[in-house]
Amino acid sequence: MSGSTIIFYLLAALTLGSALLAVTTRQIFRAAIYLLFALIGIAGFYFWLQYEFIAAVQIVVYVGGIVVLIIFSIFLTQQAGDKMPQQKLGRQLFAALAAFCGLALVMVQLYQHKFIGTTATAVEPSVENIGNQMLGTEVGGYALPFEVVSILLLAALIGSIVIALRTKTEII
Numbered sequence: 001m002s003g004s005t006i007i008f009y010l011l012a013a014l015t016l017g018s019a020l021l022a023v024t025t026r027q028i029f030r031a032a033i034y035l036l037f038a039l040i041g042i043a044g045f046y047f048w049l050q051y052e053f054i055a056a057v058q059i060v061v062y063v064g065g066i067v068v069l070i071i072f073s074i075f076l077t078q079q080a081g082d083k084m085p086q087q088k089l090g091r092q093l094f095a096a097l098a099a100f101c102g103l104a105l106v107m108v109q110l111y112q113h114k115f116i117g118t119t120a121t122a123v124e125p126s127v128e129n130i131g132n133q134m135l136g137t138e139v140g141g142y143a144l145p146f147e148v149v150s151i152l153l154l155a156a157l158i159g160s161i162v163i164a165l166r167t168k169t170e171i172i
Contacts, residue, residue, distance in 0.1 A: 007048055015041030026083045028163060029074055036067045053130065065153055070160040 015038050022034035039062045046055035087095075123129045137143045 004048075011041050011044045011048060014038075014044070026086070029071070032067060032070045032074060035070070036063060039063050039067060053125075061149060061153075066156040069153070069157050073157070073160040 018034045018037035018041060022031050022038055025031050025034065039058065043055045043058040043063065046052075046058055123133070134142045134146055
């Protein structure tokens with residue numbers, strides 16, 4: 001077993017273990033910390049694949065943006081040590097069904113896509129070229145995914161506030 005294979009399995013164990021713990025723990029602060037480690041594991045994969053820029057963006061946007069936002073909202077509501085309520089069996093089954101449907105959709109897309117024969121041309125990796133590529137609206141531009149990430153950040157903020165807030169009847 002080579003060193004590269006060992007690094008892959010360690011990163012996979014970190015990412016999958018942290019992700020599993022993030023969705024199964026009932027303590028909201030611990031879930032946010034486990035999410036932090038899962039996203040760091042994803043950034044580790046990007047470093048392992050020698051995509052340093054994407055790894056840095058992963059750390060800055062997701063680890064530095066979303067997770068810190070979630071942790072701040074938990075601390076602002078002063079419920080860091082509280083446990084989340086146990087979910088009903090129907091909600092757990094619906095969540096498992098939704099996750100399975102998402103996995104099936106991704107697998108169908110992977111099997112239908114042809115990965116051979118891409119026509120992308122290599123460009124010099126300068127800040128100007130990366131900026132033009134990221135914010136370009138023409139074919140091959142990433143303006144739409146860039147906007148989707150901003151909506152994801154907004155959804156993370158709203159979701160973390162909704163999760164962390166409680167009504168006055170629940171506190172009593």
